[in-house]
Amino acid sequence: MTGQTTDRDSGSLLAARKNADDMILSMTGYGESQCHDDGVHYALELRSVNNRYFKASIKLPETLAVLEAEVEKLLRARLIRGSVNCTLRLRNTSAEAAQDVNVAALQRYVEQLGRITTNGPVQIDLAAVLALPGVCQPPEIGESERERQFSVLSKLVNQALDRLVEMRRTEGQALREDLLLHCERIRENLAAVADQAPQVMKDYHQRLLQRANELLAGSSLQLQLDDVRREVAVYAERCDVHEEISRLRSHLDQFERLCDKGEHAGRKLDFLAQEMLREANTIGSKANDALIAHHVVEIKSAIDRLKEQVQNVE
Template identity: 50%
Template structure:
């Protein structure tokens, strides 16, 4: 499900900000963008995110802005003196030439300027702040996803109502199909026997109708489908915060399996039309539940 959340704060002169974006995905996929100085927090942030979110493509952006005091680099005296010693040694070898030393250029040499705070200390300082901000951003993200989820649930219930309506049509039509087959078979047999001047035993006719009724029996499929729809509704109406997307996905697959079985047993135009609409609604449900947490 889509969503957005952000949070920011300022601690000890350092400004921290976390942005969290979510897009639809049937699996969990996280992409984290952190400043290089605190890149060591990536694994911890992803682990914390997995505890809050189970599905979706998530992008986490962490921004860090240091105050002047923290951003200022310190001079590595030992490194600078080492460079000066080398310069003096070189100068002694070319004493007949004047040498001008520009200290500002010396500061640009590798190792002379170093961050005022080492990376390990910065990571340790940033860890609790960034984790707290991530949790706050998740709260906003989840609130947005809840609002979207309510709208999605209404759409899913609309498809469920359509399926239930068409299944009722099928349930009422199924016994009529057997009776109509019986009448058609009797009429055909009477016609053929009249022409051939022969008789067919009544029990043979009954046996043939019974075989057809057994092949066309969809009572079990209708019963299982009704059970799946009931469970589907219970999950949507549940007040629990437990993830339900994968369960709904499984139920939609089971609904489609039962619908395919009914379609294969169908020998009636009315049932065939109804089952086509049922399968269409199930396909819509399958698409939508991919977005459910």
């Protein structure tokens, strides 16, 4: 029936929402919100970029500066990492917008100007004097008015956060696709390394036999196959990369799972990328083979790309 939601539809919506919430988030985002309340126009803007930790820079009008700590709490409740800039601009069009003149401060400025003038009376620019520090001040705000303004401000912050987080999620989806693309590149080259590793032993065995036969040619000495096998075994133990391949695959599996299920996985992804690079370096140093060396270069290039990209994952 039109307008009704079935249990199956509700389950699908919940699953879709859960999948969206589980995705990794970028630390790059933007959100804004505006409203008009009691003759005052509020315009709030949030910008975030990557940072290893959470860092907030909050700029509020002087009359609301005491609320900066409360605004930071709202930001921390929704954001785990990143540098966040929060700016609020007010435009007051009501009669209460007029600022109070500090008459005592104004008189002191005028007296000082009179004392430093030696050539008779001086013409004072009133606009310039009013712009001097401490002459014009915003009217005092009562506790009830401040609470009302914070109620408006908190709604604006949460609305802007909704938009910022949505942009972070969209950016995170693009990051996820790029990360998984490089993971696939690593996996393909790692499979090629695993395929080539046994051939390295065979090639070494053949080279050793050939070299030994060349050295013993024309002599009465005979080649003992046991000696060759022993030498190949020592070489194999020194150059075996199966454990490194296994660990790198395990790290790769964990990395891909976090890309799909780790909303705040940036630090874990960074750690896994470092571990993958360590295993790749070990493979490159142990496997004395040009083809494996080529694939290791490709693997390390992809891992470097992962390390670069995960710096922007929350």
